[in-house]
Amino acid sequence: MQNNIKSPSEIARMRKAAAITDEVFDSVLSALREGVTEKEIADLVLAEILRLGGSGTAFDTIVAFGESGAEPHHVPTDKRLEKGMLVTVDMGAVYESCDADFTRTVAFGEPSEKQREVYAVVLEAQRRALAAVADGAACRAVDAAARDYIAECGFGDNYIHGTGHGVGTEIHEPPTLNAKSEEMLAAGQVVTVEPGIYIAGEMGVRIEDMVLVGEGTPFSRHSTALTVL
Numbered sequence: 001m002q003n004n005i006k007s008p009s010e011i012a013r014m015r016k017a018a019a020i021t022d023e024v025f026d027s028v029l030s031a032l033r034e035g036v037t038e039k040e041i042a043d044l045v046l047a048e049i050l051r052l053g054g055s056g057t058a059f060d061t062i063v064a065f066g067e068s069g070a071e072p073h074h075v076p077t078d079k080r081l082e083k084g085m086l087v088t089v090d091m092g093a094v095y096e097s098c099d100a101d102f103t104r105t106v107a108f109g110e111p112s113e114k115q116r117e118v119y120a121v122v123l124e125a126q127r128r129a130l131a132a133v134a135d136g137a138a139c140r141a142v143d144a145a146a147r148d149y150i151a152e153c154g155f156g157d158n159y160i161h162g163t164g165h166g167v168g169t170e171i172h173e174p175p176t177l178n179a180k181s182e183e184m185l186a187a188g189q190v191v192t193v194e195p196g197i198y199i200a201g202e203m204g205v206r207i208e209d210m211v212l213v214g215e216g217t218p219f220s221r222h223s224t225a226l227t228v229l
C-alpha cells in the first residue's frame with residue numbers, strides 16, 4: 001500500500017459515502033434560511049448522515065457564514081445567516097469505515113461583484129487542478145495549477161493551504177498535494193482537490209471534490225457553478 005492505491009471495495013464505499021454526503025447537502029441547501037445558525041447547520045449534517053445510513057462525520061463539520069469563511073477550519077458558532085453572506089460547508093460522511101470529503105460555497109442572496117469574482121477564481125483554479133490530476137503527475141504540479149492561477153488573479157496571499165490530500169479510511173492520507181510535496185500521483189489513488197481564497201474580516205470561498213486518479217470524474221454530483229439561494 002506504499003502508493004495508497006485503493007481497492008475496488010474501498011472505492012465503492014467512498015463513492016457511497018460521497019453519495020450520502022451529496023444527499024446531506026441537499027438538506028443543507030433547504031435549511032439555509034435567514035436566521036439559522038452555523039451550529040444548527042452542523043447539527044443537521046450529522047443527523048442527516050445518520051438518517052441516510054452513514055456511521056458519522058469523517059471530521060468536524062465546517063459551516064462558515066460571511067466573514068467566518070475567511071478561516072479555513074472555522075468551528076461553527078451561533079452566528080446567524082443573513083442575506084449577502086457566502087456560506088461554506090465542508091463535510092463528509094463515513095460509510096463502512098470509508099470517508100467522503102466535500103466542500104461547497106454558496107451565496108445566500110444576490111452576491112456582490114467581489115463575491116462573484118473570488119468565486120470564479122477559485123472555480124477556475126479547481127478546474128485547472130482537476131485537469132492536472134493524472135497517473136504519474138507530480139503532486140506539486142497539481143498544487144501549482146491551482147496556486148499559480150490564484151496568484152495570477154492577485155489572490156496569491158489569500159491561498160493559505162495545500163490543494164488536496166489522499167482520502168480513504170482516514171480523512172488525511174498520502175499523497176499530499178501541496179507546494180513541497182515530492183510525491184507522484186498513481187492511478188487508483190483517491191485525492192481531494194480543494195483550492196480556496198480567504199480574505200480576513202470579509203469572506204472565504206473553497207470548492208472541494210474527491211477524484212479517482214486515472215478516472216477523474218468528481219465523486220459528487222453537485223455542480224460547482226455558483227449556487228445563489
Ligand SMILES: [Mn+2]
Pocket residue numbers: 101102192194208
Ligand atoms: Mn479535504
